[in-house]
Amino acid sequence: MLYKGGCHCGKVAFEVEGELGGAVRCNCSICARKAALLWAVPHRNLRLLAWGDDLGRYTFGKGAIAHRFCRSCGIHPFAEDVGDGSERSAYVNINCLDGIDLAAVQIFDFDGRSA
Structure with a gap:
């Protein structure tokens, strides 16, 4: 299935293809703070549609x-x-x-703090 998504203002937009069988709630220091629910897909399945200079990058650890x-x-x-x-x-x-019904997605907890 093809999904579309992006940021709040629309300057970063993407589409991703795959079967959304569940998502991970990681408790590492950054994921916990941003309350992300992460769906892992092969990188080739993610296509950026809009980003320009608006796409920032943050790494740690x-x-x-x-x-x-x-x-x-x-x-x-x-x-x-x-x-x-x-x-x-x-x-x-x-x-x-x-258009995602978050209540219908199975969530798996991952202990990223210990990883």
Whole structure:
């Protein structure tokens, strides 16, 4: 299925293809603060439609994940592995997808604080 999403102001927009079978609620220091519900997909399934200079990047710790955010409205629509290669993943914040019934999505808790 094809989903569309983006930030609050619309300057960052994307589409993602896949079956939304569930999302992860991570308790690491950044995910807990932004209340993200993350859906992991192959990076090639995420297509940016609009971003320009508005797409910011934040990394911390080991720097393995680039947390992306809109520089205008501050919303964090997705994150992505920073490594090269075909096995890269994108982590879409399903709160930023259009038309999603969040109550119908199974949520899995992940202990990112201990990882």
